[in-house]
Amino acid sequence: MTIRLLRTADLAEKIRQKTQGKEAPLIGIKPNLVTPSPAQFGATTHPEIVEGILLYLKEQGFHNLLILEGSWVGDQTAQAFEYCGYQRLSEQYEVPLFDTQKDTSFPVRCSDSMKDLTLHLCSCVSRIDFLINVPVLKGHCQTRMTCALKNMKGLIPNSEKRRFHSLGLHRPIAALNSCIRQDFIVVDHICGDPDFEEGGNPLIRNRIFVSEDPVLTDAYACRELEIVPTEVEYLMLSQSLGIGSCDLNEALITALSDPAEEDKSQTPLPALMHKSLRLNYATEELESCSACYSCLTQALNRLDEEGLLRILTDKMHCRFCIGQGYRGQSCKDQAFIGIGNCTRSFQKNIPGCPPSEDDIYNFLKSFISASC
Ligand code: SF4
Structure with missing residues (x-):
């Protein structure tokens, strides 16, 4: 071709x-x-x-x-x-x-x-x-x-x-x-x-x-x-x-x-097309790198498929903060989870630059287990 x-x-x-x-x-x-x-x-x-x-x-x-x-x-x-x-x-x-x-x-x-x-x-x-x-x-x-x-x-x-x-x-x-x-x-x-x-x-x-x-x-x-x-x-x-x-x-x-x-x-585009947009309703993004944002989205996707994302967002009222715009900002609120080294001053932080999809998924899953 x-x-x-x-x-x-x-x-x-x-x-x-x-x-x-x-x-x-x-x-x-x-x-x-x-x-x-x-x-x-x-x-x-x-x-x-x-x-x-x-x-x-x-x-x-x-x-x-x-x-x-x-x-x-x-x-x-x-x-x-x-x-x-x-x-x-x-x-x-x-x-x-x-x-x-x-x-x-x-x-x-x-x-x-x-x-x-x-x-x-x-x-x-x-x-x-x-x-x-x-x-x-x-x-x-x-x-x-x-x-x-x-x-x-x-x-x-x-x-x-x-x-x-x-x-x-x-x-x-x-x-x-x-x-x-x-x-x-x-x-x-x-x-x-x-x-x-x-x-x-x-x-x-x-x-x-x-x-x-x-x-x-x-x-x-x-x-x-x-x-x-x-x-x-x-x-x-x-x-x-x-x-x-x-x-x-x-x-x-x-x-x-x-x-x-x-x-x-041609098969039609899947009904769940643009799923990434739908998943990130609880994400507070500020100048994040693609790899970081993508790992977060994939981890949220896995949690969503297991029915756990709604527990984090609706019951525990969690927000996911990600991006270089958070550098130097601190946050003591446990519901605001910082993703990556740029949010290292957050009390709840998942380290890495970028953190892997597995790290984010495992952290959030353990957070649910510890809280429920
Ligand atoms: S932690 Fe690293 S990869 Fe993630 S937004 Fe900050 S600089 Fe980019």
Whole structure:
């Protein structure tokens, strides 16, 4: 599927035009390996898609290739490369893997309406002549969805990822995309999780699509997830910065498969779609990192499935406080449970940066047992 799409889109010609005949341009391929989890769980890019890209590029005479990624804070990219099948790809096709978590960085002053913001980008970004983004179309417990625009976060250092959360995520994600131009996008819409960024509830779609506009790509992803684009703040901000257009009515969409046949085989989105939003009604979030928030959501999901979440929230009136905004704040109220090291001054605190899903789940379960 990937090779057929790339041939139809004539990616090789786009690379030649952008790099203007440069001998051996460096082509960066950026998958989403947020966490060491195989693609079938719905969080990470299928290595088969990247393999298709490598085969196509080599067939077209491009051999100076680099697969680059940095997992989220709390996980190691090297493990994700190994578990997700990229180590094998690297050896088989002799394409190096580059861990952006280990890279140096350089500051970039954003332009125009974001000029008060200086971002730090991984140094490797400045070496890439042509960037191919290979995101997974999936839901996200903080930003509703993630696809092309948010996947660029893998190209900033960990310290900057934390800072993005302290800045509210949406504005810096839009600003980041005004600093890094992704030249081509291959979207993995095989089985992304419509609810959680780290997967676990894959929804099979068996689709791949390509695009040159990251904003249009994300608007299309919203449609697939039945989300109104205006609910995704960074998408609207990116459009206002001129990064691309959300207007799907103006888009020229070419289907290589028969849409009527495809529609027949699609299962509807699950009724519990956007479950993460429903679960977090008792969460007091203030600038939390994705990994931290996600571990909390998954722990709450487990408690909810066991019928325990309502005991915590309705009978014990617990609230879950999470995020960098709580640093230095103390709280003696036992009902306010601090999640992570940022809330270490809370009397009830679950330590870790981030604390694991198991740690949160076990702590809350013991808290119920001790109190009831
Ligand atoms: S404790 Fe959580 S919110 Fe605070 S810095 Fe660590 S991962 Fe981020």
